[in-house]
Amino acid sequence: RYIINCCFINSLSTGSSLSDKVDQTPADIYKEQGQTAKIYCSHRIDNYDKILWYKQLNGQLQYLGYLNIKNGNPEKGVDVTIEGDANKNKNCTLTINSLSVSSSAVYFCAASYHSATCH
Incomplete structure (x- = not known):
């Protein structure tokens, strides 16, 4: 069995800490090799x-990737899926595919704002 510890980091912002406004679950996951974890x-x-x-x-x-509004963008070469909704009070899901020994780690999420400008 592999254990995956799940934590969260402060949201990416300036000024006061907003970490009490970011939630991540579950705290721990126990899975077998080859399974997926969410x-x-x-x-x-x-x-x-x-x-x-x-x-x-x-x-x-x-860095594994990000979800911008509803568009998941995992990094190349990382066997994860990122989906859901990144807006306030919505859920984002990180799916770790094909668990292996190297999947046993601590995972973090952070909230940020997308500041792209259209021209």
Whole structure:
């Protein structure tokens, strides 16, 4: 069995900490090799519409990708799926596919706002 620890980090913002407005569940996951694991993240922050996902293994932080509003964007070469809705009071799901020994790690989500400008 593999254990996956799930945590959250402060939302990406300036000023006061908003970490009490970001929720991630479950706290721990126990799965067998080859199975999938799902981690859920939501926030209660006005105007934030982006969820970022990270994995920490052996002291190294790896960026897994993000969900912008409803569009999942996993990093290339990372066997995860990111889906859901990144808006306030909605759920974003990180699915870790084909679990292996290296999947046993700490996973983090963070809330942010998408600041792209259209021309």
